[in-house]
Amino acid sequence: MFGRPEIWSLKILICTFFVCLGAFCSPVAGEVEVNAEISSESVYTGQDFIYQITVEGAAGGEVIDSSSLQEFSPEGPSMSDESRRSITIINGKRRERVSKKFTISYRLTAQKAGRHTVSPVKIEVEGKKYETQSLSFTAKEPQKDERMDIEAVVSKEECFVGEPVELTCSWYIKKQLLQRNLVRDLNFSVPAFDHPLVTVEQSNIDKNAKEEMEINGLTTGILQTSAEHNGLSSVKVTFSKILIPNSAGKINLGKPGITCKIAVSVNRNGGSFFGRRYNYGVFAAEAENISINVKPLPEKGRPANFSGLVGEYKITTQASPVEMKEGDPITLKIKVQGKYLKPVEWPELSKIPEFSDNFIIPSEKSSPKISADSKTFTQTIRTKTDKVSEIPPVEISFFNTETGEYKTTKSKPIPIDVKPTKNITLKDIEGMEDEPVGSEVKSVKGGISENFPADEIVYNEKFNLTRELLSPASLVIWGFPAVLLTGSAAFRIFFGQSEEKKKQRLKRNALKIASRRIKKAQSLPDEEARQELSSGICEYFSLKFDVPAGSITPEDCKEKAEISAGEEDSQRLSEILNNAQACLYSPSGGAFDKNWCRDALRILRRLEK
Structure with a gap:
């Protein structure tokens, strides 16, 4: 009836082997x-x-x-x-x-x-x-395409250390490709933007561009125009950065390039009602290699306080207040104006003798504020003596590439009025002389009460319950709760809602209450979002049809939704509720899809019409 014993023994042996193998190969619980x-x-x-x-x-x-x-x-x-x-x-x-x-x-x-x-x-x-x-x-290597090209130029091929050089890149792409959305996944690569020997500053395009993209980790403004390039009607995308070299010698800035995907054919099997689908190939374009020759700054005439600035700069100072007592704090603002402000460093006030001799300069410094054309440093200082009559000028030195010479400019001194501060000793506080003050104390027959008018004397009175209850303070203490209780009861009698009215009001607001929970689900983690979405849908039908929310099933949802919506919407809402509950209670229920929230809101709004 059960077959030959040896066959069954073989089957049992094989099953045992695979069970042991599975147990051996499966990872142990808790193993990493x-x-x-x-x-x-x-x-x-x-x-x-x-x-x-x-x-x-x-x-x-x-x-x-x-x-x-x-x-x-x-x-x-x-x-x-x-x-x-x-x-x-x-x-x-x-x-x-x-x-x-x-x-x-x-x-x-x-x-x-x-x-x-x-x-x-x-x-x-x-x-x-x-x-x-x-x-x-x-x-x-990506493919080349004649319909795409990239060019890169620098404003100067030879410059001094610290002298700004503008690198401008222009990408040309056939206009028809962009108009038909046949280009995607743009990826520009500009090695100069993260070169260790240069400092990168914003260009005019960065400051004025309406569109931006990230290139080599830097937010970069882009300018889009029409242009003719290599005989093709093209779209020209331009971006630039200011490069400030930090050391002398020839600096190789590499080859700027771009890779992108361009449609090469129509996907015959992948079309849809809304349009065609395409097969894409990866294409690349690369500009010529760029390098700059950086000359060292001359040693002759270099000021002692020169910090490496190259260009043209101005410096001004402002102090507040200008009238104070000795030792009072003074807020000093130092404003440096120039085209490129990133290399501008904190002025070392402690190294200026006029400052270190006459002012207390704390080591703490606030971060500078940078605007379009200026960088402002704020420092708190205090006078050491009332003999100080002005805040001395602050100098800044830079190298002018047009004249080939160093130049030092300084702010104007700020007149201040410092008043002396008197030092108060313990003897000043206690008084200079130890002498009695006032008249001699005399004994009066009436005692201390003789010093007060009759209406201010405290009399001994016995406790009277009636007087205490009818006093103004007592009336407020026990009368206010009574008035409040009476008013509350009157309000409930004349303005209170019956249970039926409350249900009608909740029924009218069912969509608003459910929408609030479903919208909240879109920003929650998966598990909480499933609970919130499921509760929102069930609460809507609970308020609308006066049934317990916990008893609503996907089938109930479909049945009640068919009253006002079509079969397709009611079926979709039932599926959403089923999926949300499956994800919540079953480990194999699948991932939470936030599109469920959008579809649920759309269908519930349609039910209200």
Whole structure:
């Protein structure tokens, strides 16, 4: 009846083997696993991709050695706790399951074509050290397209150390490609923007542009115009930055470039009612290499207080107050005006003899404020003596490239009126002479009461309950609660609402109450958002149809919604409620989709019409 015994023995043996194998291979509860992956095994040079480390079994970790990523110009890391908690209720028994997961992501860029290997990264999790596995990928050179080009120029190819040079890049793309939205995923790369030997300042385009984009980690203004380029009607996108070299010699600024995706064909199988879908290829354009020759500043005539400024600058000072007592605080504002203000440093007032001899200068300094054409430093100082009659001028030195000479300019002195401060001793406080003051004390027959008028003398009175209850203070104490209670009762009699009226009012406001909860769900974490969305939908039908919110099921939702909405909307609302409750109570219910909130609000508003 059950077959041959040896066959059953073999089956039992095989099942036992696989059960043991599964138990052996499955990770032990609480064990930490560390893995790494890249977003694609085939990338293009100059195009960034994601390198992600996933830590299973822990809610946090720290990278202790990422040197293996340095050749790929890493950006990051960005960290995310992706732990999840699910609750299952079966036959009244509540089970909670917590899944701990943590990710660490870097954005990498391959600079050269060929096969590359990302060596292990070392991380520490809960006091233990782990290594990721090695990963390999292939980097390919992007294609060239004659409809796209990029040019880059500098305002000067030869300059002094500290002299501003403007780098301007212009990207040309055939106008028709942009008009038909056939270009996407633009990625500009300008090595000069993060060059270690230059300081980058904003240009006029940055200050006036209405559109911005991030290039090499810097917010950059862009200007878009029409232009003819290489015989094509093109769109010209221009951006620029001011570069201030920090050292002498030839500085290679590299080749500015761009990579982007351009549609190459129509996806015949991917079209939709709303338009075509395209297959995209990755294309690149690169400008000529840029370099500048930086000359050192001359030693002859260099002022002692020269801090490296090159250009033309002005300095003014303002003090408040100008009349004070010796030692009172004075707010001194030092304003430096110029075109490029990032290299301007705090004036060292303590190194100016006129300041250090006559003023107390604290070491604490506030951060300078930068406006369009000025940089303002604010310092609090105090006079050491009342003999000080003015705040001395403050100097600033710079190198003028037009004349080839150093120049020093200074602010005007500020007259002040310092009044002396008298030092009060303990003897001044106690008095100079120890002499009696006033007349001799005399004995009076009536005692101390003789010194007061009759109406101010305190008399001994016995306690009287009636007098105390009818006094003004007592009337306020016991009368106010009585008046308040009487008024409240009258208000409830004449203006109170019956239970039926309250239900009608809540029914009218059902959409407003539900909308508030559903909108709130859009900004909450997944688990709280599911609860809020589910409660919002159920509360709407509870108020509308006077039924308990906890008893409303997706089928009830569909049935009641069909009264005012079509079959499609009622079915969609039922699915949203079912999905929200499934995510809330089932570990396999799927991820929360915030589009559910938008669709639920749309359908509920339609039910009100």
